Amino acid sequence: MHIDYKLRGTTLTASLHGEIDHHTAAIARSEIDMEIDRVKATGLNLDLSDISFCDSSGLGLVMGRLKKMKAGGGSAVVVNPSERVEKVLTLAGIDTLMPIKKEERK
């Protein structure tokens, strides 16, 4: 798992690469939260287009970041999950809590 970041205004895009399970989610969680706080982001885009595996820990990771952003008056969006990743996320109805955006790949 590795993550890279892009900041546009106060919207932070975190692009996650690799596999999300309980082991990697714990690392990603503290890393992303640190970056959110560092840049004082008000919006968070979680780009999951390069996630090759995701289980319920990924669901927890996304929900947790949404909670954190909302607590600070901000918002969070999931961007470009694969069909596979989306299946795991929507099983718990995450799509009713936050937008799942699908963008054209550049």
Next chain:
Amino acid sequence: MSISPLNRFKAEFPAKSINEGYARMVAAAFVSQLDPTVADLADIKTAVSEAVTNCIVHAYRDKTDYCPIYITGAYYPDGKTVITVRDKGCGIEDISKAVTPLYTTDTGGERSGMGFTIMESFCDKMTVSSRVGKGTTVRLVKKIVRPQS
């Protein structure tokens, strides 16, 4: 009369989170012998990951000594594949409550109570047997058949 499996495997490893990936790979390598679809293989990997994570996060939550996880696999001539994941942890008091979607006993972490629901929906059948203080076994069944092209 019971039909014997065409092939089987057994693995044991300590309940460390780094082994979640290992467990998925072992199960995937075994099931790959059946030439599964990409979707079926992903289903197996996800279900195994859920079961193994539960051993690490829940079963052995208060233990510090050696915490073994046992995983077995078998497949049959008709493609029926059975994977079991067993721990010697705390056990589950109320199984029907535990498997309810969104039910979790985890408060500090970021668990959402969807593990069993994911196992159920990604496999044909999931059964949980457990004894408090003894441990838990999750049995995952999925038929792997390559669609004729």
